[in-house]
Amino acid sequence: MLPLQSEVLLPERIAGILGLSGTVGQIVGGLIGAFLIANILLIQTAVAGPWAKRKITAAFTDRIAVNRVGPFGLLVIVADAVRLLSKELVIPEGVDRPAYDLGPLLVPFSALLGFAVIPMGNGIHLADPETGAVFAFAASSIASLGLVMMGYASNNKYSLLGGLRAIASNIAYEIPLIVTAVSVIIFTGSLQMSEIVAQQTDPLLSVAGVTIPQWFAFVNPFAFVLFVIANLAEVGRNPFDVPEAPTEIVAGYQTEYSSVYFVLIYLGEFIHIFLGGALAATLFLGGPAGPVLPGFVWFLIKIWGFYLFTQWARSAIPRLRIDQFLDIGWKGMLVLSFANLVLTAVIVGVIA
Amino acid sequence: MSLEEPTPEDGAVEVLPTEGDEIAELLGDLVVDREEHVNAPGFVIRPDSVQETLRRLRDEAGFDHLSCVTAEEREDRYESIYHLTSFDDRQREVSVVVPTTKDDPVSESAEPVFRTADWHEREAYDLIGIEYDDHPDLRRILLPDTWQGHPLSQNYDQDRPQIVTLKEWENPLADDHREDAGDTMYVNIGPHHPATHGVLHVKTVLDGEQVADVDPDIGYLHRCEEQMCQTKTYRHQIMPYPDRWDYASSGLLNEWAYARAAEDLNDIEVPEYAQIIRTMGAEFCRIASHMLAVGTFALDVYGDFTAIFMYAMRDREKVQNVLEELTGQRMMFNYFRLGGVVWDLPEPREEFFELIRDFLEDLPEAVEEYHDLITGNEILQSRTIDTGVLPPEVAKSYGATGPVARGSGIDYDLRRDDPYGYYDELEWDVITEDGCDNFSRLLVRLKEVEESAKIIEQCVELLEDWPEDERNIQANVPRTLRPEDDKEIYRAVEAAKGELGIYIRADGTEKPGRFKIRSPCFSNLQTLPEMSAGEYIPDMVASLGSLDIVLGEVDR
Numbered sequence: 001m002l003p004l005q006s007e008v009l010l011p012e013r014i015a016g017i018l019g020l021s022g023t024v025g026q027i028v029g030g031l032i033g034a035f036l037i038a039n040i041l042l043i044q045t046a047v048a049g050p051w052a053k054r055k056i057t058a059a060f061t062d063r064i065a066v067n068r069v070g071p072f073g074l075l076v077i078v079a080d081a082v083r084l085l086s087k088e089l090v091i092p093e094g095v096d097r098p099a100y101d102l103g104p105l106l107v108p109f110s111a112l113l114g115f116a117v118i119p120m121g122n123g124i125h126l127a128d129p130e131t132g133a134v135f136a137f138a139a140s141s142i143a144s145l146g147l148v149m150m151g152y153a154s155n156n157k158y159s160l161l162g163g164l165r166a167i168a169s170n171i172a173y174e175i176p177l178i179v180t181a182v183s184v185i186i187f188t189g190s191l192q193m194s195e196i197v198a199q200q201t202d203p204l205l206s207v208a209g210v211t212i213p214q215w216f217a218f219v220n221p222f223a224f225v226l227f228v229i230a231n232l233a234e235v236g237r238n239p240f241d242v243p244e245a246p247t248e249i250v251a252g253y254q255t256e257y258s259s260v261y262f263v264l265i266y267l268g269e270f271i272h273i274f275l276g277g278a279l280a281a282t283l284f285l286g287g288p289a290g291p292v293l294p295g296f297v298w299f300l301i302k303i304w305g306f307y308l309f310t311q312w313a314r315s316a317i318p319r320l321r322i323d324q325f326l327d328i329g330w331k332g333m334l335v336l337s338f339a340n341l342v343l344t345a346v347i348v349g350v351i352a
Numbered sequence: 353m354s355l356e357e358p359t360p361e362d363g364a365v366e367v368l369p370t371e372g373d374e375i376a377e378l379l380g381d382l383v384v385d386r387e388e389h390v391n392a393p394g395f396v397i398r399p400d401s402v403q404e405t406l407r408r409l410r411d412e413a414g415f416d417h418l419s420c421v422t423a424e425e426r427e428d429r430y431e432s433i434y435h436l437t438s439f440d441d442r443q444r445e446v447s448v449v450v451p452t453t454k455d456d457p458v459s460e461s462a463e464p465v466f467r468t469a470d471w472h473e474r475e476a477y478d479l480i481g482i483e484y485d486d487h488p489d490l491r492r493i494l495l496p497d498t499w500q501g502h503p504l505s506q507n508y509d510q511d512r513p514q515i516v517t518l519k520e521w522e523n524p525l526a527d528d529h530r531e532d533a534g535d536t537m538y539v540n541i542g543p544h545h546p547a548t549h550g551v552l553h554v555k556t557v558l559d560g561e562q563v564a565d566v567d568p569d570i571g572y573l574h575r576c577e578e579q580m581c582q583t584k585t586y587r588h589q590i591m592p593y594p595d596r597w598d599y600a601s602s603g604l605l606n607e608w609a610y611a612r613a614a615e616d617l618n619d620i621e622v623p624e625y626a627q628i629i630r631t632m633g634a635e636f637c638r639i640a641s642h643m644l645a646v647g648t649f650a651l652d653v654y655g656d657f658t659a660i661f662m663y664a665m666r667d668r669e670k671v672q673n674v675l676e677e678l679t680g681q682r683m684m685f686n687y688f689r690l691g692g693v694v695w696d697l698p699e700p701r702e703e704f705f706e707l708i709r710d711f712l713e714d715l716p717e718a719v720e721e722y723h724d725l726i727t728g729n730e731i732l733q734s735r736t737i738d739t740g741v742l743p744p745e746v747a748k749s750y751g752a753t754g755p756v757a758r759g760s761g762i763d764y765d766l767r768r769d770d771p772y773g774y775y776d777e778l779e780w781d782v783i784t785e786d787g788c789d790n791f792s793r794l795l796v797r798l799k800e801v802e803e804s805a806k807i808i809e810q811c812v813e814l815l816e817d818w819p820e821d822e823r824n825i826q827a828n829v830p831r832t833l834r835p836e837d838d839k840e841i842y843r844a845v846e847a848a849k850g851e852l853g854i855y856i857r858a859d860g861t862e863k864p865g866r867f868k869i870r871s872p873c874f875s876n877l878q879t880l881p882e883m884s885a886g887e888y889i890p891d892m893v894a895s896l897g898s899l900d901i902v903l904g905e906v907d908r
Contacts, residue, residue, distance in 0.1 A: 061662035157539050161561075161889075238654070239731055247547040247652045248890050318654045318731045321890045322561050 009125050010036070033126050038112055040124075044300075045270035048307055050080035056308065060315035081263075089259040096153035103153060103253075104261040106146030107268030111275045114139035117193050118278045121288025121295020125194070132193035133185060133283070137178055140234070140275055143268065144170040147243070150265070151253035162252020165322060166236070166243035172329030173233035173240070176337035180227045183337075183344040184216050184283045197287035217284040223340050224284045228309070230333055231276040233325075235269070237310040239317040242325050270307075277306030375446055378413055379405060390616055390841035392445035394433075399452045399459035403486070406434060406448065406465040414438050415446055418466035418751055420842065420870035422855045423476030425505050430457040430482050432473075435842045435855065435870075439748055439762055442769035447842065452482060461487035468751035471878050479504040479578075494571035494907060504579060536564050543572050547652050547893045550903035554880070556892070563892050566881045570874075573907040581867040586614050586833040587690060590867075595684040597869065598905040601640035601672065602848040604633045604679075606905075607688040612772055613843035613854035614690050617835050623824040624774070625815075626692035631774040632811035633678055633687065635804040636671050641848035642755075642797040642804075643668040645900035649794060650726055652897035653735050653890075660725050667718050670711050677704055690833070692826030697815065708812055715805050722798055727791070736791040740883040740895030743788055750882070751875040754850025755800065756899055759793035761786040766846035778810045790891075790898040797900070832862050842870075849873050849900055869908050873901040 008016075010033040015025030051066065051074060058065030066073030091100070116139075117132040119125040129135060144167060151163015188196045204214040217224040233240035244252040254265050281287060281302035288295030288302075320328065372393030376383055379395060382405050387394030397405050409415040415436040422433040434448040452459045461484035462469035473484045474493040481502035484490055492499060501508050537558045542548040551572035557565040577593060584590045594606035608630060615622060622630075647664025654660060672682045677698050679687035687694055698704050726732055742752065747760040757764050765782040767775040783799040785792035837860035844853035850872030859865030876899050884892035 061659045062666060063662065157537060245890070248893050250545060315659050316725075318650075318729060318735060319890075320731060321735055321888055323888060324734060 008123060009033075009128055010123060011126065013123060030126070034116070037115055037120075037124065037126055040120075041112060041115060041271055041274060042267070044274055044303070045267050046077050046081070047074075048270050048274075049266055050077045052307070053311060056311040057315055060312070084263045085260060087259040089261065090256075092155060092256050094155040095256070096155070099149040099153035101261075103146045103150035104257060104264040104268070106149065107143050108264055108271050109268075110139055110142035110146065111268055111271035113142070114275045115271075115278065118275075118282055119193050119197050119287050120278075120299045121297075124296055128192060128194045131191050133181060133191045133196065136193075136275070136279060137174075137181065140272065140279075141170070141174060143272060144174075146268070147253050150257070154253070154256040156256050158249040158251070158255045159253050161249045162243050162245075162255065165245075165249075166253055168322070168326060169233055169236065169240065169243055169329070172326050173230045173333065176226065176329065176333035177230035177234055179334075179337040179341050180223050180230060181279075181283055183220065183223050183341045186341075186344050186348050187216060187219065193282055193287075197282060197289070200286040201289055213286055213289060215284060215286040215289075220340070220344065223344070224280075226333065226337055226340060227280060227284060228306075230337070231280060231306075232310060232313060233329065235273045235276045235310065237273070238314040239320050240325060241314070241319055242322050245319060273307055273310050274303045276310075277303035280306055372446075375409070375413060379408060382408075387447070387449055387840075389447050390839060391843060392435075392437075392447050394447040394449050394840070396449045396451060399450050400485075402432075402434075402448070402450055402460040402462050403465055406436070406462050409436055409446065409448070410465060413446075414440065415444070416440075416748055418462065418468050418472075419844065419851060420853050420855065420868070421462070421469060421472035421476060422842070422866070422868040423480040423482050424857065424866040424868075425480055426451075429454060430459075430480065432459055432476060432482055433840075433842075433855070434462060434469075435853070439757075439764050442764070442766060445842070447840075457482045458485055459483070460485050461490075463487055466751070467746075467749040468875055468878060471874065478502065481505045492571075494574040496571070503576070535559065547896065549648060549897070549901060552877075552896075552901070552903055552906075554892075554896070556889075558889065561888050563884050563887055563889060566884055566892060568877055568880055570877070570903070570906050573903045575904075575908065577908040578867050578869055581869075582864050585862045586618070586835075586864070587829070587831065587862070590614070590864075591688060591690075592684065592686045595686060596904060597871065597908060598641070598847060598849060598852075598873070598902045599683065600644050600902045600904075601668065601675075601683060602637045602902075603681075603683060603685040604630070604637040604675075604687060605641070605845065605847040606852060607685065608634055608773070609843070609845045609847065609852040609854050611688045611690060612845055613841055613856050614833075616843055617839060617841045617856055617858060618690070618829075618833050620691045620829055621827055622692055623827055625818055625823050626825045626827075627774045628811050628814050628818075629678075629693050629697065629825070630688065631778070632808050632815070633675065633685075633693075634773070635807045635811070636675050636678075638804045638848050639801050640668045640671040640675070642801050643671070645755075645797055645848075646722065646726070646794065649790075649894070649897040649900070650732075652893050653732055660722070663718070663721060663725070667715075670714075674707055674711060677707060689826055689829075691829040692824075694825075696823055696825050701816075705812055705816060708808065712805055712809055712812075715801070719798060719802060727795060727798065733791065735890070736789065736794065736894060736898075737787065738789050739887060739891040740790040740793075740898055741788050742879055742883050746882055747788075747879065750879045752850070752879050753875065754846070754848070754872050755793055755796045756850065756876045756879070758782070758784045759796045759898075760788045766844055766851055770844070772845060774811070774814075775807070778807055780806050780810075790894050793898040793900075834858075834860065834862050836860060844870065847872055849902070849905065850876060852905075871905045871908060873899075873903075873905045874908075877901050877906055 011029030014032050015029035020028055054065040066076040069075040069079055114136045116126045117135050147166040148163045151159045188199050200213060200215050202214040203211045204218055205212055236243050257265055285302050288299040290298030382397050382401050383395045384398060385396035415438050417437045417439050419437050420435040424431050429451040432450045437445045450459050459482055461473055473487055476482050477490055478492040478494050479502055539556045539558055541554040541556050543551040543553040553569040555567040555569055581590050581593055590610055594610045595603040597606050643664045647661040650660035676682050679685040742760050744760045744762050747757050761784055763784050768782050780803045783796050785795050835858035839858040842853055842855040844851045852872055853870030855868035856864045857866040883895045
């Protein structure tokens with residue numbers, strides 16, 4: 001089996017290949033590494049957004065979806081990109097200019113930032129600080145700021161409502177999300193992503209010669225379910241898509257955005273879904289671990305699995321009303337996640 | 353009063369003149385003159401005694417349903433006609449005729465007695481020009497506020513350009529100060545909004561996420577349907593228009609409304625065979641229409657472009673295939689004729705019946721699937737149960753009919769209560785639900801689909817066994833119909849959305865003197881403020897979806 005975590009991080013390896021060392025090597029290696037990882041993700045979103053989303057939804061609704069341009073309609077990605085980028089960028093009167101422009105930039109880049117600390121297997125890992133998990137959550141939370149900026153700056157009442165809803169949902173579900181993540185940290189005793197992944201490779205038990213690793217989804221399935229649900233809300237998919245709610249507030253915070261800005265927001269949402277999947281994979285599913293296939297492939301399978309789950313929920317589950325949504329967040333998820341945390345702490349305390 | 357609870361022994365139900373005399377006795381001095389409409393006795397009253405008359409009829413004679421208000425301008429007077437009937441016994445009808453003078457067309461408003469009169473009288477004011485005293489909010493309803501003149505009045509100048517300078521009217525781009533005072537926010541939902549099902553404009557005042565006030569603004573799809581019908585001949589030219597009222601696949605139901613009114617006006621008997629075909633076709637339209645209603649309602653609640661919508665569309669498509677076989681069209685059927693239908697079932701008949709049988713066979717499974725996906729879903733239940741509550745008394749006052757009324761527990765269905773076609777020969781049930789909420793209305797529609805399927809199945813059996821030489825699809829109808837002057841009729845059928853009524857006044861020519869459409873959506877939509885005040889925006893949107901309005905019919 002390939003080593004899941006090479007000791008060498010991606011920037012160092014790039015620097016080594018280029019024969020650079022010292023500060024220059026760190027800077028060049030870091031830049032090229034970040035460029036590579038960002039591109040890996042942008043390719044994922046390009047496939048996910050214009051193509052996979054349509055195909056998945058079509059499969060749920062007995063349709064065929066795109067199949068005209070290129071094999072399996074894959075070239076529709078190019079066509080859509082050209083179409084969206086060539087549209088007029090309409091800037092409504094009275095928008096709050098810097099905020100209006102910065103919002104759409106914050107959303108995708110905050111999500112990309114989170115990927116800096118995610119171990120993707122086969123040594124594709126940009127940075128491994130000791131506070132890795134905290135960094136990932138912090139980076140992904142910056143997106144809320146972007147949403148509020150968009151909602152507030154758009155000079156549109158639907159946008160404003162959407163921005164407020166986005167904030168309400170982020171606050172209500174981010175706390176359970178992180179508290180649940182903390183219950184994993186209690187097991188590992190470390191916030192470092194490589195350490196969290198490494199601990200999950202230990203065997204949990206062996207059944208008929210098959211060794212089941214100590215993935216935290218197996219160790220604490222309850223926490224995993226909580227995490228996935230809170231994650232769904234965090235990325236704003238059904239049944240928690242109240243911030244966008246097309247039939248109620250048109251498109252929420254993104255109502256007034258067109259062309260490139262719209263693409264940025266869209267990209268941001270998809271990278272966010274993938275970041276959600278990556279966090280779930282890293283914290284609960286052993287990161288890039290898996291049999292036979294290389295780690296990076298397993299990592300992609302896991303984040304795409306989460307993506308498929310979000311699209312499934314989108315096709316099949318009704319949207320909650322804003323008050324029910326917040327009730328579930330504050331009165332349900334929060335309580336359960338704290339119960340989980342306390343229980344985990346007690347169990348770990350007794351065993352250790 | 354013997355009329356309060358009509359029982360068989362007083363005989364008032366069947367014999368209209370007797371009832372007319374009894375009503376005359378009840379109204380006493382209020383009655384100035386008597387008229388005889390084809391459907392009901394008419395009582396002419398003074399314009400200042402409208403409220404008293406209607407209140408007395410409602411409270412003491414059980415006429416609790418103001419079905420329609422027709423306004424028209426005659427040679428020497430304006431006239432408002434209040435078509436009253438009873439939710440308990442639809443066959444009891446009475447028309448209250450309120451004439452006003454030409455130079456001062458002011459009449460007392462019926463709004464304090466029947467809330468539904470609000471919009472009906474606004475429409476009368478808008479199109480005819482009659483003013484109503486004591487009306488809470490007498491604005492134009494279908495036409496823009498800047499419109500000059502009343503298009504259905506006799507001296508209306510059609511050539512006058514409708515251009516109003518900004519000086520004469522407020523600047524639409526001016527700053528808006530409606531929300532400066534207080535903590536509420538004013539939002540225009542529509543006319544272009546994903547949830548308004550067409551061009552409806554809901555002026556909404558929000559208090560946070562809650563709805564403080566809604567005011568539906570309609571008329572964006574007003575196409576002068578009434579006037580167009582008034583310029584066409586009875587025999588053939590009017591029939592294509594009803595397809596375009598409720599264009600969301602209830603064409604045959606609408607056609608039947610016109611056919612029924614015009615046939616009764618001209619004393620045309622429809623052959624039994626044609627009635628069965630009509631009944632079957634109409635029920636197919638009802639299924640298609642309810643499928644669309646359920647699908648779009650789910651879309652409103654579910655949010656994204658979800659499975660339910662496509663499933664409903666898939667089943668609606670099957671219905672449309674059958675209707676295409678039958679009528680040659682998928683949406684704008686133009687299949688009914690006065691006195692029957694235009695042609696017989698398609699040959700070979702066995703294949704056609706096979707097509708229907710296949711559909712009926714698959715339907716229970718499909719409906720089961722809807723129950724799985726929609727009504728059985730806990731999130732949907734928590735979204736729809738106890739939201740958009742419409743108590744039966746309120747529903748009655750607003751003249752709500754169809755699935756909206758039946759979802760509020762009002763046992764009222766014209767197919768049974770005022771039988772036409774072949775319905776009274778068939779076995780089926782009227783569905784009611786007592787929840788009064790969005791969920792009940794959804795359930796009623798889903799169950800009605802099953803009832804319609806029952807009706808269709810019986811029709812198919814009858815048609816299969818019908819002797820070949822007795823397949824009479826049309827009665828003998830004269831090429832030109834000229835009902836006698838001043839003959840008036842108001843007839844309704846149970847369309848997909850409720851009671852679709854047509855008032856026709858003949859003027860001795862081959863074209864109607866006045867053609868008035870009572871649209872069920874128009875009355876149902878009026879209940880929206882009642883249902884959504886104080887609720888959340890999503891509930892308002894869900895309520896709107898559960899009303900199942902089609903703007904083509906609301907605005908006509």
